[in-house]
Amino acid sequence: MKAATYAKAIDRLVEAGTDQAKLAENLLKNLSATGRMKLLPGILGELKAYEARRQAVAPRVEVAHEKDASAALAAAKAEGITAEKAHVNHSLIRGWRARSRGTLVDRSSKRALIDLYRRIAN
Amino acid sequence: MESIIKRIEKEIAGFTPTGGSEETGIVRATGDGIAEIDGLDNAVMTEMVLFDATLDRTLEEALKDANPVYGLILNLEEDGVRAAILGDATKVYEGMLVRRLGRLLSIPVSDDMIGRVVNPLGEPVDGKGPIPNTKFRPIEREAYGVIDRAPVNVPLHTGIKAIDAMVPIGRGQRELIIGDRGVGKTTIAIDAILNQKNEPKDSRPICIYVAIGQKESKTAKIVAQLAEAGALEYTIVVTAPASSPAAYQFLAPFAGAAIGEHFMEQGKDGLVIYDDLSKQAVAYRQLSLLLRRPPGREAYPGDIFYLHSRLLERAAKLNKELGGGSLTALPIIETQEGDVSAYIPTNVISITDGQIFLLTDLFNKGMRPAIDVGISVSRVGSSAQTKAMKKVSGKIKLELAQFRELEAFMQFSSDLDEGTKKQIDSGRRMTEVLKQGNGAPLAFEMQAAVIFAAINGYFDTFSPETTSAMEKKLQDYLVREGGDVLAAIRSKKEIGEDTEKLLRSLLEKFVERSGK
Numbered sequence: 001m002k003a004a005t006y007a008k009a010i011d012r013l014v015e016a017g018t019d020q021a022k023l024a025e026n027l028l029k030n031l032s033a034t035g036r037m038k039l040l041p042g043i044l045g046e047l048k049a050y051e052a053r054r055q056a057v058a059p060r061v062e063v064a065h066e067k068d069a070s071a072a073l074a075a076a077k078a079e080g081i082t083a084e085k086a087h088v089n090h091s092l093i094r095g096w097r098a099r100s101r102g103t104l105v106d107r108s109s110k111r112a113l114i115d116l117y118r119r120i121a122n
Numbered sequence: 123m124e125s126i127i128k129r130i131e132k133e134i135a136g137f138t139p140t141g142g143s144e145e146t147g148i149v150r151a152t153g154d155g156i157a158e159i160d161g162l163d164n165a166v167m168t169e170m171v172l173f174d175a176t177l178d179r180t181l182e183e184a185l186k187d188a189n190p191v192y193g194l195i196l197n198l199e200e201d202g203v204r205a206a207i208l209g210d211a212t213k214v215y216e217g218m219l220v221r222r223l224g225r226l227l228s229i230p231v232s233d234d235m236i237g238r239v240v241n242p243l244g245e246p247v248d249g250k251g252p253i254p255n256t257k258f259r260p261i262e263r264e265a266y267g268v269i270d271r272a273p274v275n276v277p278l279h280t281g282i283k284a285i286d287a288m289v290p291i292g293r294g295q296r297e298l299i300i301g302d303r304g305v306g307k308t309t310i311a312i313d314a315i316l317n318q319k320n321e322p323k324d325s326r327p328i329c330i331y332v333a334i335g336q337k338e339s340k341t342a343k344i345v346a347q348l349a350e351a352g353a354l355e356y357t358i359v360v361t362a363p364a365s366s367p368a369a370y371q372f373l374a375p376f377a378g379a380a381i382g383e384h385f386m387e388q389g390k391d392g393l394v395i396y397d398d399l400s401k402q403a404v405a406y407r408q409l410s411l412l413l414r415r416p417p418g419r420e421a422y423p424g425d426i427f428y429l430h431s432r433l434l435e436r437a438a439k440l441n442k443e444l445g446g447g448s449l450t451a452l453p454i455i456e457t458q459e460g461d462v463s464a465y466i467p468t469n470v471i472s473i474t475d476g477q478i479f480l481l482t483d484l485f486n487k488g489m490r491p492a493i494d495v496g497i498s499v500s501r502v503g504s505s506a507q508t509k510a511m512k513k514v515s516g517k518i519k520l521e522l523a524q525f526r527e528l529e530a531f532m533q534f535s536s537d538l539d540e541g542t543k544k545q546i547d548s549g550r551r552m553t554e555v556l557k558q559g560n561g562a563p564l565a566f567e568m569q570a571a572v573i574f575a576a577i578n579g580y581f582d583t584f585s586p587e588t589t590s591a592m593e594k595k596l597q598d599y600l601v602r603e604g605g606d607v608l609a610a611i612r613s614k615k616e617i618g619e620d621t622e623k624l625l626r627s628l629l630e631k632f633v634e635r636s637g638k
Contacts, residue, residue, distance in 0.1 A: 057161050091179070101160075105142070106144075110181050110184070111176075114184055
């Protein structure tokens with residue numbers, strides 16, 4: 001088996017809620033018993049890539065101004081996106097936007113202005 | 123200035139920010155015109171996506187980059203999707219936002235496309251400005267079923283004597299043009315377009331020439347040739363040059379079919395030329411390998427047959443209830459060293475309703491068009507042939523087949539009896555009559571008259587070497603003095619008794635005068 005296959009299986013098991021400490025222990029035991037310890041760095045690299053991908057699509061709320069944070073978090077929650085805190089992004093001009101795996105809710109002035117510009121330009 | 127201000131004011135007044143929830147993904151990796159995307163869990167096959175660079179840019183930066191980059195989802199995988207990038211792949215980067223557009227790949231089509239050169243996304247590339255009155259049409263669709271179709275019974279004249287007489291094509295047919303490189307495949311296709319000028323305006327097919335993987339200089343030359351001959355008035359050129367992404371070359375024939383169907387569904391006739399499907403197959407192979415689909419024979423993906431069959435099935439003759447329109451397809455396939463048993467040629471031969479096979483040897487011998495009449499066939503075209511053409515072309519194929527057999531025998535035998543010599547000379551004359559220069563298609567009534575002369579022995583008084591020149595003289599003579607006869611053949615589409623009498627007397631006069 002390749003490192004990627006191990007990593008994919010581990011990722012699935014973690015997502016399914018398997019005990020991570022036990023999983024790591026069993027993995028090491030198995031690799032050692034089958035003489036495949038050399039795969040370990042590869043598996044680590046793949047798992048880091050999975051984690052990075054997960055982070056990239058993790059729930060995130062952005063606001064144009066700090067003062068709008070709590071209102072934006074509440075509005076995002078109403079749209080089904082729950083985040084712990086809101087990040088300030090001045091490029092939004094006004095409003096907020098929230099993103100979670102596969103969903104984007106953009107209530108920023110930047111988006112509205114871009115849409116308006118495209119309608120006029122086309 | 124005032125009108126611009128008014129327009130902007132109107133747009134602002136009527137603008138409501140959407141701000142709703144939308145499905146988006148993130149580019150995980152990109153390279154070679156393919157993007158791997160995370161997050162588009164509900165995306166569907168051949169759906170269009172937009173690579174949106176505005177997410178992590180300032181408003182000013184976002185507005186500077188006016189041209190959006192689209193993508194086409196081609197792989198649905200367990201942990202994401204893979205999409206072909208339709209446009210400048212260098213603009214797509216890891217972490218970029220991807221929006222679902224919620225529609226399958228569609229292109230704008232319009233009657234105003236006629237005379238224009240467009241890319242496979244329907245965008246004009248001829249510098250003549252935007253195309254007005256467009257409506258979107260999916261590039262892929264299921265072909266019409268049996269009930270929706272009518273038999274192929276209207277001829278589509280190519281203007282090439284050898285084809286219209288021996289391998290006739292009907293409107294709604296799929297006839298393959300196959301041969302090695304440089305044997306005149308494109309020439310036949312272009313002549314077929316040029317010849318539509320001879321058709322009455324109301325029944326003239328709209329022609330769509332799809333250039334796939336061609337040099338841009340070649341396409342430009344073809345466009346210039348069509349424009350010069352006035353054929354752009356009824357022609358649309360779809361171009362996906364060799365320098366364009368593989369995805370464009372794979373999509374170009376489907377775009378051509380979609381444009382053709384737009385006219386077919388209005389009850390008009392269409393003629394679409396795919397030049398050539400070998401290059402499209404290579405582009406599709408490239409895409410499939412980049413999409414990590416398993417390779418099959420000659421490294422083509424397993425669905426290469428389905429790719430061509432679903433494309434060519436879209437050529438159809440619709441029944442009266444659906445308007446009676448038609449879409450004729452002339453796909454072109456390039457062979458290597460005349461090998462028709464290679465994977466793609468055999469596939470397309472089996473899909474189409476016949477093939478026009480061009481031979482390098484014949485081309486080098488000066489036989490133009492270099493059609494091998496022995497293995498060229500049209501499976502449905504004969505029922506679409508006019509009575510006039512049927513009457514004159516019946517004997518040709520047999521006579522030429524006998525001639526070819528004798529020609530081989532002639533090479534090693536010097537003592538031939540008179541009968542055989544006569545038959546050989548007759549075959550040589552017929553071969554000469556069937557020769558035709560490029561860019562010079564003949565109206566069908568002229569073809570019928572010339573072939574009538576050939577099969578009835580009116581060229582027998584001339585030596586085989588001079589037959590070709592005499593045939594041209596005969597054409598001039600018929601234009602000059604046989605206008606009524608040609609008009610009668612054209613209108614009645616047959617050579618009736620009276621017309622035959624007139625034609626014979628004209629031909630006798632011609633022979634008499636030429637003899638002198």
